[in-house]
Amino acid sequence: MKYELVAGFETHVELQTNTKIFCSCTTKFGGDPNTHCCPVCIGLPGTLPKLNERVVEYAIMAGLATNCEIAEIAKMDRKNYCYPDLPKAYQISQYDKPLCEHGYIQLSNGRRIRILRIHIEEDAGKLIHNHGDTYVDYNRGGVPLIEIVTEPDFRSIDEAKEYVEKLQQIMRYIGVSDCRMQEGSMRCDVNISVRPEGSDKLGTRTEIKNMNSITNIAKAMEYEFERQTELIESGGEVVQETLRYDDATGTTSSMRSKEDAHDYRYFREPDLVTIAVPRDRVKEIQARLPELPEQKFARYTEEYGIPEKDAAQLTKYRSISEYFDKASEGLKSPKTASNFIIGQIFRRLVTEADKESFDIKTTAEQLNELCKLLESGKLKNNLAKTALDKMLDSGKPVTDFVSESDMAGLDDATLTEYCQNAIAAMPAAVADYKSGKEKALMAVLGNVMKQSRGRADAASVTAKLKELIG
Amino acid sequence: MVTREDIENIALLSKLFVDEKDLDSLTEEMQKIVAFADTINNVEVSTGEFDNINNLSNVFRADEVGESLPVEEILKNAPEQAEDHFLVRKRA
Ligand SMILES: [Zn+2]
Numbered sequence: 001m002k003y004e005l006v007a008g009f010e011t012h013v014e015l016q017t018n019t020k021i022f023c024s025c026t027t028k029f030g031g032d033p034n035t036h037c038c039p040v041c042i043g044l045p046g047t048l049p050k051l052n053e054r055v056v057e058y059a060i061m062a063g064l065a066t067n068c069e070i071a072e073i074a075k076m077d078r079k080n081y082c083y084p085d086l087p088k089a090y091q092i093s094q095y096d097k098p099l100c101e102h103g104y105i106q107l108s109n110g111r112r113i114r115i116l117r118i119h120i121e122e123d124a125g126k127l128i129h130n131h132g133d134t135y136v137d138y139n140r141g142g143v144p145l146i147e148i149v150t151e152p153d154f155r156s157i158d159e160a161k162e163y164v165e166k167l168q169q170i171m172r173y174i175g176v177s178d179c180r181m182q183e184g185s186m187r188c189d190v191n192i193s194v195r196p197e198g199s200d201k202l203g204t205r206t207e208i209k210n211m212n213s214i215t216n217i218a219k220a221m222e223y224e225f226e227r228q229t230e231l232i233e234s235g236g237e238v239v240q241e242t243l244r245y246d247d248a249t250g251t252t253s254s255m256r257s258k259e260d261a262h263d264y265r266y267f268r269e270p271d272l273v274t275i276a277v278p279r280d281r282v283k284e285i286q287a288r289l290p291e292l293p294e295q296k297f298a299r300y301t302e303e304y305g306i307p308e309k310d311a312a313q314l315t316k317y318r319s320i321s322e323y324f325d326k327a328s329e330g331l332k333s334p335k336t337a338s339n340f341i342i343g344q345i346f347r348r349l350v351t352e353a354d355k356e357s358f359d360i361k362t363t364a365e366q367l368n369e370l371c372k373l374l375e376s377g378k379l380k381n382n383l384a385k386t387a388l389d390k391m392l393d394s395g396k397p398v399t400d401f402v403s404e405s406d407m408a409g410l411d412d413a414t415l416t417e418y419c420q421n422a423i424a425a426m427p428a429a430v431a432d433y434k435s436g437k438e439k440a441l442m443a444v445l446g447n448v449m450k451q452s453r454g455r456a457d458a459a460s461v462t463a464k465l466k467e468l469i470g
Numbered sequence: 471m472v473t474r475e476d477i478e479n480i481a482l483l484s485k486l487f488v489d490e491k492d493l494d495s496l497t498e499e500m501q502k503i504v505a506f507a508d509t510i511n512n513v514e515v516s517t518g519e520f521d522n523i524n525n526l527s528n529v530f531r532a533d534e535v536g537e538s539l540p541v542e543e544i545l546k547n548a549p550e551q552a553e554d555h556f557l558v559r560k561r562a
Contacts, residue, residue, distance in 0.1 A: 017533050024536030033554045037544045053530035082485045084558045132560030274527040
C-alpha cells in the first residue's frame with residue numbers, strides 16, 4: 001500500500017523589537033548571562049507586565065502579510081507549566097483569542113497552506129545542561145515571539161521546505177524578524193502522521209520539536225515518515241508522542257515531556273487588559289505594509305516580462321528587490337537592470353549571506369544611469385559591461401569611465417574613414433559581398449566596430465559600407 | 471464534582487507533595503472553592519462580555535529600552551548560582 005504524509009507546522013518567530021514583550025529590557029542576542037533582566041522578566045512577585053505596543057503591531061503585520069483576519073478583541077492567557085526556563089512557572093501567551101486567524105500561504109504548486117492562527121507570547125530562558133545540573137540564563141526570557149500555527153495541510157517534504165522559505169522571506173520583507181534559524185530566532189515544530197493514500201482520515205501524529213534548519217526539518221520528516229510507515233506496515237501502531245530529532249544520528253527519539261500530562265490549565269492573564277484592534281488601525285497598518293515578495297514577483301514577470309527564474313532571484317531578499325526597483329526606475333525595459341544584477345553583480349556575491357546583505361559599491365541610482373545611457377543608444381553594450389565592472393570596483397559613476405567621445409557616437413567623417421579603412425583592409429570579404437554573399441559584409445562591419453572601440457552603431461555602419469561599396 | 475484523582479493530578483502538575491491522609495479533606499475544600507466559583511458563574515449579567523472593572527483596554531508601553539539590573543541583583547535571591555547563572559541541581 002502507498003502511504004501519504006500529512007504534516008502541520010508550528011513556527012516560533014522572534015520579533016525584532018528593541019525591548020522584551022512585558023518589560024523594557026533589551027532583546028539583543030547574546031550578552032553576558034542574566035544581564036538583560038529585571039524583576040518583571042525574572043518573575044519576581046509583585047511585578048506587573050506591561051505590553052509592548054510594537055509587539056501587537058508586528059503580529060498584526062505578520063497576520064496581514066499571511067492573509068489572516070485580525071481579531072477585533074484579543075487577550076492574553078497564562079499557560080502553566082513548571083520548568084526552570086520559565087521563572088513564573090507560567091508563560092504569558094494567547095489561548096482562545098489570538099490576534100490573527102484564518103490565513104494562508106500560497107505554494108508554487110497551486111496548493112494553499114492554511115494558517116490556523118498567529119498569537120503573541122513570551123520566549124523562555126535558555127538552559128545549559130551540564131552533568132545533570134542545569135544553568136539558567138534569562139536573557140531570552142520575555143523576548144517577544146509570534147507562534148504561527150498551520151492546519152495539517154502539508155503533503156510532501158518539498159511543500160514543507162517551500163513553506164518555511166516563504167515564511168522567512170515574508171517576515172524579513174515586512175521587517176518583523178530576521179528569522180535566523182541557526183540563532184534560534186525561528187524554530188519549527190512539525191506534527192507528522194501517515195495514512196493510506198486516498199484516505200481522508202488523519203492518522204495518529206507525532207510531534208518533532210524545535211528544529212533549527214531547513215535541512216534538518218527535511219531529514220527529520222523523511223525519517224519520521226519512513227518510521228511510521230514501516231511501523232504500520234508491520235502491524236504496529238503509532239504512539240502519540242513528542243520527539244526530538246538528533247542531527248548526528250539522523251533519527252528521532254522520544255523526549256521526556258515537560259509535563260506528565262499536557263494540561264496547561266490556561267486561564268486569563270489577570271495582570272493584562274484586553275487588546276482591542278479598531279478596523280482603522282488595521283487599515284493603517286495594511287497601508288504601511290511594503291509590497292510583498294509575491295506581489296513583486298507578479299509585477300516583474302507580468303509587467304516587465306522578466307523570466308520567472310530571474311524574478312525569483314530578484315525577489316528572494318528585500319534588499320535585492322528594492323535595489324532593482326530603484327535601478328529600473330524610468331527604464332523602457334527594466335530587464336536591462338535585471339540582467340546586470342543577475343549577471344555581473346551576482347557574480348561578485350558568492351554566498352547567500354552576501355546576496356542578502358547586497359553590500360555593493362555601485363548605488364542603484366548609478367546603475368540606473370548606466371542603463372539609461374545604454375537604452376538611449378549612447379553607450380554600446382560591451383562598453384557598458386566594462387564600465388559596470390569598473391563602477392563595482394570603485395563605487396564611481398559611469399561618467400568616470402566613459403568619455404564624452406565614447407558616448408557622442410561617431411561623426412560622419414570618422415565613420416566614413418573607418419569604413420574606408422576596413423574596405424581597404426579586407427578586399428576578399430568585399431569581393432565576396434559584391435558577388436552576392438550578403439554575410440561577407442559582417443566581417444567588414446566587425447573591423448569597423450573594432451576601430452571605433454564599440455562606439456559605432458551597427459545599423460549606420462552597414463548603411464555606410466553599402467553606400468561605399470556600391 | 472472534584473475527585474481525589476483531581477487533587478492528585480493538580481498536586482502533580484503544581485509540583486506539590488500532598489500527604490495521602492490529607493487527600494480527603496483537600497478534596498472537600500476544593501469542592502467548596504469550585505462551588506463558590508459556580509455561584510459567581512450563576513450571577514445574571516445583563517450586557518455582553520464583561521471584561522474588567524475599569525473597562526480598560528490597550529494599556530501599552532512604548533518600545534524603548536530601559537535599564538536592566540546588574541547580574542548580582544538578578545541572582546540575589548537565587549537558591550543556588552554558578553558562573554552568573556541560576557543553578558538547578560540534578561535531582562537525586
Ligand atoms: Zn526585563
